[in-house]
Amino acid sequence: MATTLTLLAPLAACGSGGDGIPTINVYYAPEQNFQQVVDQCAGQAQGRYQIAYRILPRGADDQRVQMVRRLAAGDTGMDVLGLDVTWTPEFASAEWILEWTGDRRTEVETGTLAGPLESARYQGKLYAAPKNTNTQLLWYRSDIVSEPPKTWDEMIKAAEALKAQGKTYQVITMGAQYEGLVVLYNTLVASAGGMIINEAGTEAVMDAGAVQALALLQRFASAGITNPSFTNTQEDDARLQFQSGQGAFQLNYPFVYAAMAEAAPDLLKNVKWARYPAVDPNVPSKVTIGGYNMAVSRYSPHPELAFEVAACLRNAEHQLFSAVHDGVPPTIERVYDDPQMDEAYPMKNEILEELRDPAVRPRTPAYQNVSTVLSAGLSPPQDIEPEKTANKLRREIQDALESKGVLP
């Protein structure tokens, strides 16, 4: 026993600097200018602790696997974790992240947009602080389309009409078998007023709205108005297709704006944006949000400091910095009022409008499995048979929720 302790002692010391100042390890996705945010927060600590930015792999799956594997083993080397919005329930349910309580909770909840905040909650408790969010807009060519379509029905008909006239007509968006397809479907379901999984995240619903969304997705994919490689398209492919002038419409994240400004400034002159099209003409669209939340590991040797660091990394000042320099939309509403935002985000009003009334992806610890089942079941979208597909998905999602699902 004594030997074990002497062996462990130097290991424990690794968590802190040689001079006794603890180091808070922040595990976060690669973000070009995030190191500057980290440095500023470290400066504010006035020597009480140091912060190390440990850059996670680029792929979301790889990020999750690294954190999950280490947390399952009780690794004490991780303090602050950057979680994709869909992971919060999983990490919270597995008891890997600490709840935000008291003043800290109030601080996070004050002024944060409802949608992103919802993604940081699990079973009524707050488990993370939203750092940035994201949402898709409708981008269209004003030299081809005079008035942006309000609904999917209008958009499909407009594209069909353009095609009949021999003009540029494609509607470009993400349709490959991956998370992006799930996001598209989730947006359609929420906009149709439907549900995939119940509020508590315990039961597969797949109601009438979900079936309507399946029918719409099938109609869209088989109307002959998508890009030929729609079923193999991810975010960046969609950007490239639109940027090279193939599309009249594009449904994608705001990053395409900055990319076009750099690579296709001539095209950009004719590109305008609008709120994502609705499903029901009387109900505005509800668009699925993405983004990252900051959480504190249960195995952190310095949880108090870790909470402080997490709060600092996502405070209003730093969200503004990241929005302007790294193009990630803020989660704190008043940040959008800053004049610096006008230049970087000319579309900020449309973004904010969508963020105030968003769709959140099903919140269940088994989201990873549910998403896999969904993307496999929805792909390829032109082969969807609404009722039949809905029944199959309902069964498979229920299995996934009961740990009976098998991941491919």
Next chain:
Amino acid sequence: MSQAAATAAASNQMRSRVGKARLSEGKRAERRLAWMLCAPAVIVLAAVAAYPMIYAIWLSLQRSDLKFPQDQKFIGLANYVTVLTNQYWWSAFGVTVLITVISVAIEMVLGMGLALVMHYTIVARGTVRTAALIPYGIVTVVAAFSWKYAWTPGGGYLAELTGGAPLTERPSAIAIIILAEVWKTTPFTALLLLSGLALVPDDLLKAASMDGATRWQKFVKVMLPVMKPAILVALLFRTLDGFRIFDNIFVLTGGANNTSSVSMIAYNNLIKGLNLGIGSTMSVLIFLTIAIIAFVFVKLFGTAAPGSDTGRR
């Protein structure tokens, strides 16, 4: 020291004097000693092999999901029902069998050719043998990355040659996985077969020549039968190895487009999905399949032992 030597000498004297009854007692002591000498190895093996295996079997009988730590419970064979009725599992099983059968078949043929080359080279024998073994000396993951880049459009020289993105379609992706597997392990097969070739007595070949056998006849009627044990060992090793294929697929496709093997899918459910129950069930099923393959081969071995062969010849 000297005391020990003295006792040993004394006991020797005693043994030779007293005869058989005492001798068996000595033997028993020897056996005890043998057990004690083996014990450390047995304990280590039990700790590193038996315990995890038993633990995996135990986990496979539970709903054990790190995402739902509160819901852990014993559910009997339900996980086995889930996995064995699942299309993804059978798809992965099919892919694994396909890759194993095709790659092992190609490896055996190429390996035999390579073994013959290595065996009959007269000049620079050492260089030839070393050169042939290089692919086997390269770490699989590193080799897999080279293949991946070579087949990736926009820079990959093989992708430029053929056009398109072969790793994104199922048939071509599986073909590339087989290619990488064959390239990597043919030298290993050749090495095993080379040891078999060395067993073929020169006299036998000379006698066959005297009888007017052609080269092909010598190969089929003399060499192959004598080499049979070595061939079977190579076949068994490669089949077991092939069935567990993981690294090449992990790097080349990551299991996309239904190219997962059973090991890949077990990894996905265990590590990515955190579902210890389902993942362990898959591990146990892989273990059982491998045990069955080994059993069949060993049985085959028994019937095809060199002794019985002589009778037939």
